Amino acid sequence: MAKHIFVTGGVVSSLGKGITAASLGHLLKARGYKVTMQKMDPYLNVDPGTMSPFQHGEVFVTDDGHEGDLDLGHYERFIDESLSRESNFTQGSIYQTLIARERRGDFLGGTVQVIPHVTEAIKERLRRIASQSNADIVISEIGGTIGDIESQPFIEAARQFKKEKDPGDVLFVHVTLVPYIAAAHEVKTKPTQHSVKELRSIGVQPDFIVCRSDHEITDKVREKIALFCDVATEDVLACVDSPSIYEVPLALDEQGFDVKVLDKLGLEVRPIDLTPLKSFLEAADNCEGQVDIAVVGKYVSLPDAYLSVIEALGHAGVHEGRHVEVHLIDGEELTDDNAEETLGSMDGILVPGGFGQRAFEGKIAAARYARVHKVPFLGICLGLQAAVCEFARDVAGMPGATSAEFDEQAEYPVIDLMPEQEDIEDKGGTMRLxxxxxxxxxxxxxxxxxxxEIIYERHRHRYEVNNAFRDRLQDAGLVISGVSPDGRLTEMIELPDHPWFVASQGHPEFKSRPTRPHPLFSAFVHAAAIGKYRG
Incomplete structure (x- = not known):
């Protein structure tokens, strides 16, 4: 039977619950345990697939086509496991399922309530992921902040879940803020005390408290928190800001976090192997020289919108022994007239995925600059489509070539809707995923x-390269270097007379790991570094 660890957050959001949970997962896996992870989100959207990245950051896609929370990316990168649709669910999806059952009459006329029906549905998801993953340990992060009305059903479900299990089968880790007050020259524990009090008021006593801070958490501070929150002093852990998120597992390991967790779960403390992570961090410290990469998008005011792309570039940079400096460029502001000023100092240009016409012409300008000036280029999803449109316009003699997504009456819709998408009206969960x-x-x-020869990448799109123009594009010199096994769909394109110009309809960034950088990103960063340092 799987053991379960619930991770909650207090005081404020964006504390790093996901990084804390993922770091613990990394440590437990490094001790030889099979670990899986899950994120429970309290909002009423069925999934983040229809949410703006400005609201929620990037949408992470799993192998089985689930559009999930960006924390799933952290989980996969830290525990080096491919997760599934069972690894993320929302309050909206719980209500959607229950209401569908109520409409079918499954409840035999009974009243459907938060308790027991919503909480039971949540517990069923907990049991399901444990069963399907066959994991030794399931780590479940509960989104939101303690005290939020939205997250109460999840906390209550977790409380019931622990009560139904044997002692030692379920643990609670509470991540909380310990702020530094500059005027007083000290960190303050009162927010943590109030957060734990709120958690205890709904029936949950944390087994561990992880203190997030930008200042040192002294033994005296830990003792005070332990006294007021009814936990052992050794179970109050410090998690001070680190230069790299990949240093967090080591900081928690130094405090024996994983050993204490295994002890409370009644599991054997096996030898730990942190060699791969330490080697990655050592390589990161030894990087020499900087490679400047422009990421031309439309959500650049929120870097989390391109989180996996940025992480994948970092992984590739370490692999290549170079510091990668990512420059987020607003595609709405980029034109042919200012491209030289904006992109002239860049060693590589990356155009990521996205939706909608806004900033699309700027992405085309970026692809044009990269093609004409022989700058290494990587296009992802909409980035491939922008590159195809630019090539069609400027090389293949199709002026105004664009995507039918933006102009249904275009003379040259070199990007068009997939036939199986034509009659779909619902936006959520209906793309090629x-x-x-x-x-x-x-x-x-x-x-x-x-x-x-055969590779797999994760997809998230409705539009494809239009086969009606495929021969014309190829005759003009575009290389279609990747296709679906039946040859029907264009998956990758490149330019032959260019140092490195490759685009993928899939999203390779989702499969990059610190210790196993994605080969396409590594090749891209390598080409950018060669271009800069060849002399």
Whole structure:
């Protein structure tokens, strides 16, 4: 039977519950346990798929096609496991399921209530992920902040879940803020005390308190928190801001967090192997030289909108021994007239995915600058479509070529809606989602990067390269270096007479890991570094 760990947050949001949970997962896996992770979100959206990245950051896509919370990306990168749709659910999805059952008459005329029906549905999701993953330990992060009305059903479900289990089968970790008050020259524990009091008032006593702060948490502070929150002093842990999120597992390991957790769960403390993580951090410290990469998008005021792209660039940089400096460029502001001023100092240009016409012309301008000036280029999803539109306009003799998404009456809709998408009206969960195979052409840049002919990447899109223009694009010199196994869909394109110009309809960033950088990102950063340092 799986053991369960619930991670809650107090005082304020954005404390790093996800990083704390993922770090614990990394440590437990490094001790030989099978770990899986889950995020419970209290909002009423069914999933984040229809939410603006400005609201929620990036949408992370799993192999089986779930559009999930960005914390799933942290989980996958830290525990190096591919998660599934069972790893993320929202209050909205719980209500949607219950209401559908009520409409079918499943409740035999009974009143449907938060307790027991909503809480039981939440507990069923907890049992389901444990069963399907066959994990030794399930770590479940409860979104939101203690005291929020939205998260109360999740806390109550977790409380009931612990009560139904044997002692030692369920633990609670509470992540809380210990702020530093500059005028008083000290950190303050009162917010943590109030947060734990609120948690205890709804029946949950934390087993561990993880104190987030930008200042040192002294033994005296830990003793005070332990006294007022009814936990042992050794179970109050410090989690001070780190230069890299990948240092957090080591900081928690130094305090014996994983050993204490295993002890409370009644599990054997096996030897730990942190060699891969330590090697990655050592390599990061030894990087020499800087590679400047422009990421041209439309959500650049919120870096979390491109979180996996930024992380993947960082992983590739460490692999190549270079510091990658990411420059977020607003595609709405980029034009052919200012491209030289904006992109002239960049060693590489990346155009990520996105939706809608806003900033699309700026992405085309970025692709044009990269093609003409021989700057290494990586296009992802809409980035591939922008590159195809630019090539069609400027090389293949199709002026005004664009996507039918933006102009249904265009003369050259080189990007068009997939036939199976034509009659779909609902926006949520209806795109081409999840991992799909791609056949890579031997001798291509893509094949050189991947080193194999059949690869799998995760997708999230409705539009594809229009096959009606495929021959014309290829005759003009565009190389279609990756297609679906049946040859029907264009998955990757590149330019042959260019140092490195590759685009993917899939999202390779979702599969990058610190210790296993994605090959496409590594090849891109390598090309950018060669271009800068070849002399």
């Amino acid at each position: 999840g991992a799909y195979p791609c056949k890579v052409s031997p001798g291509s840049r893509a094949f050189e990067a991947y080193g194999e």
